[in-house]
Amino acid sequence: MKIEQIYTGCLAEAAYYIESNGEAAIIDPLREVGTYLKKAEKAGATIKYIFETHFHADFVSGHVDLAEKSGAKIIYGPTAKTEFESHIAKDREQFKIGNLTITALHTPGHTLESTTYLLTDENGKDHCIFSGDTLFIGDVGRPDLAQKRKFNHGRFSRNALRFLE
Secondary structure, X not given: OEEEEEEEOOOOEEEEEEEEOOEEEXXXXXXXXXXXXXXXXXXXXXXXXXXXOOOOOOOOEOHHHHHHHHOOEXXXXXXXXXXXXXXXXXXXXXXXXXXXXXXXXXXXOOOOOOXXXXXXXXXXXXXEEEOOOOEEOOEEOOHHHHOOOOOOHHHHHHHHHHHHO
């Protein structure tokens, strides 16, 4: 298992490269996709999935270009509506990357389609989560971006609190 954070300080944005047994996934890719393609090529891996935690308002994502260049599927969480080819994951839907499993957990709050991705290792142990801007260390993301729409607050609380315990 390989997990690499690709951090862009000028945007305070982190993308992630995840790899296992010749398969890779990218979470929240930046506009310039060459870095991800080179990492996968160097490792002899195929980029299988591109996970978006939410629609980004603070930077331009490279998900569409990366999908075109790699053949990977773009994954968004429940309630997302895209104008490009993508897979809209169901809450708790699982995706395999080599020996790893990524589970989509719908965590609306920052935006209505916000999704946290749980990474489980080859031994079935929860390893980490990728929350986009939903959770921060000691804080939560800006919920005002959901534009005061109604959603199931109880489900969000259970999902978020499960990882804070």
